[in-house]
Amino acid sequence: MDLVMPSTFYLFNSSSTPSFLPPKPTKSSIPSSPLTRLRNPPLWLCYASKKPSFVDQILDYIEGGPKLRKWYGAPELLPKDGSIAEEEDETADVDEARDAVLVTDGDSDIGQMVILSLIVKRIRVKALVKDRRAALEAFGTYVESLTGDASNKAFLNKAMKGVRAIICPNEGFSSKVGNLQGVEHVVLLSQLSVYEGADGIQALMTSNARKLAEQDESMLVASGIPYTIIRTGSLQNTPGGAQGFSFQEGSAAKGSLSKEDAAFICVEALGLVPETGFIIEVVNGEEKVSDWKQKLTELMGKKEKGQE
Incomplete structure (x- = not known):
């Protein structure tokens, strides 16, 4: 799936604004811990804006990944028990492009x-x-x-x-x-x-x-x-x-x-x-x-x- 960055929407937390008329969002500052935000996503609503910040754009895209996988029937990245199986190094003897x-x-x-x-x-x-x-x-x-x-x-x-x-x-x-x-x-x-x-x-x-x-x-x-x-x-x-x-x-x-x-x-x-x-x-x-x-x-x- 190609990485396509949104250009006309700003995502903001609905818990802090009335659902019937959300205020125009202000430019957000960079989160101190992007991984924390990704692990604990809040509820988001869409609202038109000129240009969301760079980090908000890429985080919003990545946050949508698990949902898209689920909607389209793709397998989960993690096993149901939450464990991570160690990957076998199948290419140990194969030269890999340095990219x-x-x-x-x-x-x-x-x-x-x-x-x-x-x-x-x-x-x-x-x-x-x-x-x-x-x-x-x-x-x-x-x-x-x-x-x-x-x-x-x-x-x-x-x-x-x-x-x-x-x-x-x-x-x-x-x-x-x-x-x-x-x-x-x-x-x-x-x-x-x-x-x-x-x-x-x-x-x-x-x-x-x-x-x-x-x-x-x-x-x-x-x-x-x-x-x-x-x-x-x-x-x-x-x-x-x-x-x-x-x-x-x-x-x-x-x-x-x-x-x-x-x-x-x-x-x-x-x-x-x-x-x-x-x-x-x-x-x-x-x-x-x-x-x-x-x-x-x-x-x-x-x-x-x-x-x-």
């Missing part, structure tokens, strides 16, 4: 937003999650959800099968797995600048995260795999697309960035593979970006020129 993007920490807010963006772009998605059942109920067959220890060689081999690129929305993956042979590009969202700028109690609280972030960056630099490290300011639960950006050196230590904007930039960075490595800093600011490929190319060129 998938692996999202690590797919349960996190940013991980979920990255997954939704990749689905919209019709990119094959694999995701490492802690709760595979919840991910299966939420994303259905759009995402191949995997649960296991990334440091386990057998599990990692299964997770990496068919993967051409990796997006790491949180620290800890690169330093854990070590070998990423065959991967063409790794995009790492890093808050190392924030951790380095912390002091006092905050420094103690983030010491482990800082260590993981340092190890992740070091492993990528030494891996020989093309990588893009996106160093952000502190990540905020604010709607994306409402602010501009700043790419000034040193801005990540003091600034902040919307989680939705962070997820969007990670997905956009996939389209520009550096020859070796590329590190940028980004926070919300005044500069508007209409063409991210052009902007990233410009930033990459400045980095290369500065290293000469």
Whole structure:
């Protein structure tokens, strides 16, 4: 079934409005946990609107998946007892085309937003999650959800099968797995600048995260795999697309960035593979970006020129 995004309807919660005359909905903010919303859907009514938000569109589409399967007599994705049978690796000895993007920490807010963006772009998605059942109920067959220890060689081999690129929305993956042979590009969202700028109690609280972030960056630099490290300011639960950006050196230590904007930039960075490595800093600011490929190319060129 092709992914067709609605363009003229806005879905809103009927419990908060009179059924006979619902008020015109306002633009909703990005939910803090898309998977929570998918697992516990409220009752929705249709109401005309100019343009629903991006996350609302894709969530509404995915929420309709289980209903459509039931109406058309398709089999349930989960057994009646609610259990998840482990899939047999029938293609263990078969070479698989590398056309998938692996999202690590797919349960996190940013991980979920990255997954939704990749689905919209019709990119094959694999995701490492802690709760595979919840991910299966939420994303259905759009995402191949995997649960296991990334440091386990057998599990990692299964997770990496068919993967051409990796997006790491949180620290800890690169330093854990070590070998990423065959991967063409790794995009790492890093808050190392924030951790380095912390002091006092905050420094103690983030010491482990800082260590993981340092190890992740070091492993990528030494891996020989093309990588893009996106160093952000502190990540905020604010709607994306409402602010501009700043790419000034040193801005990540003091600034902040919307989680939705962070997820969007990670997905956009996939389209520009550096020859070796590329590190940028980004926070919300005044500069508007209409063409991210052009902007990233410009930033990459400045980095290369500065290293000469």
